[in-house]
Amino acid sequence: MNWGWVQYRKMDVNRFLSPGQSIARVTAVFRDHCLLFLSDGERMGQVTGRFRHLVQDSALFPAVGDWVVVECPDEGLALIHEVLPRRSVLSRAQAGRATEEQVLAANVDVMFVMTAFDEDFNVRRIERYAVMARQAGMDPVVVLNKSDLACEADVRVNEARAVSPGGAVHCVSAKTGEGIDAVKFYLQEGKTGVFLGSSGVGKSTLLNALLGSDVQETNPIRVSDGKGRHTTTTRQMFLLPEGGLVIDTPGLREIQLWADETILSEVFSEIDVLARSCRYKDCQHKAEPGCAVKGALDSGVLPMDRYNGYLKLQKELAYLKRKQDPTQRSNTKRRWKKIHNSMRDYVQGKRKI
Numbered sequence: 001m002n003w004g005w006v007q008y009r010k011m012d013v014n015r016f017l018s019p020g021q022s023i024a025r026v027t028a029v030f031r032d033h034c035l036l037f038l039s040d041g042e043r044m045g046q047v048t049g050r051f052r053h054l055v056q057d058s059a060l061f062p063a064v065g066d067w068v069v070v071e072c073p074d075e076g077l078a079l080i081h082e083v084l085p086r087r088s089v090l091s092r093a094q095a096g097r098a099t100e101e102q103v104l105a106a107n108v109d110v111m112f113v114m115t116a117f118d119e120d121f122n123v124r125r126i127e128r129y130a131v132m133a134r135q136a137g138m139d140p141v142v143v144l145n146k147s148d149l150a151c152e153a154d155v156r157v158n159e160a161r162a163v164s165p166g167g168a169v170h171c172v173s174a175k176t177g178e179g180i181d182a183v184k185f186y187l188q189e190g191k192t193g194v195f196l197g198s199s200g201v202g203k204s205t206l207l208n209a210l211l212g213s214d215v216q217e218t219n220p221i222r223v224s225d226g227k228g229r230h231t232t233t234t235r236q237m238f239l240l241p242e243g244g245l246v247i248d249t250p251g252l253r254e255i256q257l258w259a260d261e262t263i264l265s266e267v268f269s270e271i272d273v274l275a276r277s278c279r280y281k282d283c284q285h286k287a288e289p290g291c292a293v294k295g296a297l298d299s300g301v302l303p304m305d306r307y308n309g310y311l312k313l314q315k316e317l318a319y320l321k322r323k324q325d326p327t328q329r330s331n332t333k334r335r336w337k338k339i340h341n342s343m344r345d346y347v348q349g350k351r352k353i
């Protein structure tokens with residue numbers, strides 16, 4: 001079983017490997033350790049002192065879903081030397097520290113935004129998740145769970161569709177199995193998905209349904225006031241019988257975005273299209289004459305709450321941009337390159353001795 005390696009095959013990993021080293025996938029991250037899947041099974045691992053020394057930025061430490069270069073002594077912890085370049089990264093701003101990136105999952109092919117046919121349903125929240133997904137270069141897949149409890153399911157589905165252009169929306173019941181095949185479709189062999197959404201929407205229940213056994217604990221108590229404990233407490237990756245992979249996550253109470261302002265034109269694509277007809281190129285769609293967005297609001301084509309959601313996120317992302325360290329934002333690739341080069345130099349230097 002390859003744990004998703006198939007997606008990486010085109011990459012020449014040998015240039016990352018020294019004798020005695022191999023590739024592993026991170027399936028969970030704890031305070032100081034990672035759970036790793038290696039070709040011969042699972043093992044705990046830890047980054048080397050050198051990694052700790054060279055990599056200052058916590059966003060570049062191993063995250064669930066990462067592929068890493070490891071060395072396995074006969075006994076004990078595997079040593080993690082390097083994190084391979086990520087194909088995709090789902091991030092948010094660290095809770096309470098808006099200027100630091102927290103990686104929720106790496107190398108994910110599909111992000112499921114989970115909500116339920118109950119009081120959790122909130123289109124503004126779906127929009128926020130859609131920003132996160134588009135920032136990672138993917139369309140979100142919205143899962144409306146607990147369809148067995150739904151009344152007026154069509155209304156909800158249409159509301160969800162309206163706020164995730166380009167993304168799919170599926171009605172599912174993790175309890176009865178209804179609609180689960182649609183989720184399975186995204187998780188064929190080698191594909192990695194992640195379940196994100198509030199506590200209690202049924203992420204772990206859906207995972208158990210896909211696994212065909214109750215591996216993850218589930219709980220009827222919803223955690224919404226921040227006092228209780230989420231049922232799921234660690235982000236962890238599981239292998240499905242069909243060969244796909246799912247990362248189950250603890251419910252997120254709030255999603256502090258870590259994204260570029262420009263992503264909004266993708267998530268609010270209908271506003272972007274309207275904006276092209278505004279009289280002024282730099283129209284802020286507030287009080288300018290000849291504003292097509294305002295025009296669409298007046299004629300009812302564009303719903304007011306969608307417009308307000310857009311303005312709110314625009315303000316939030318503009319604030320983030322002002323606060324962020326610019327080197328941390330746009331040039332992730334360069335950051336990695338620098339680290340990989342310094343690792344390389346170190347190894348070569350050592351060999352010369």
Ligand SMILES: Nc1nc2c(ncn2[C@@H]2O[C@H](COP(=O)(O)OP(=O)(O)OP(=O)(O)O)[C@@H](O)[C@H]2O)c(=O)[nH]1
Nearest residue numbers: 146174175200202203204205218219220231232251
């Ligand atoms: N009626 C109904 N209940 C469901 C369904 N899916 C999950 N539940 C119930 O919802 C509750 C919460 O489910 P969990 O799977 O623990 O939710 P979670 O999203 O993993 O929550 P956290 O781990 O706290 O983030 C449990 O009591 C489940 O039995 C469903 O499709 N229908």
Ligand SMILES: [Mg+2]
Nearest residue numbers: 203204231232
């Ligand atoms: Mg859970």
Ligand SMILES: [Zn+2]
Nearest residue numbers: 278283285291
């Ligand atoms: Zn305008």
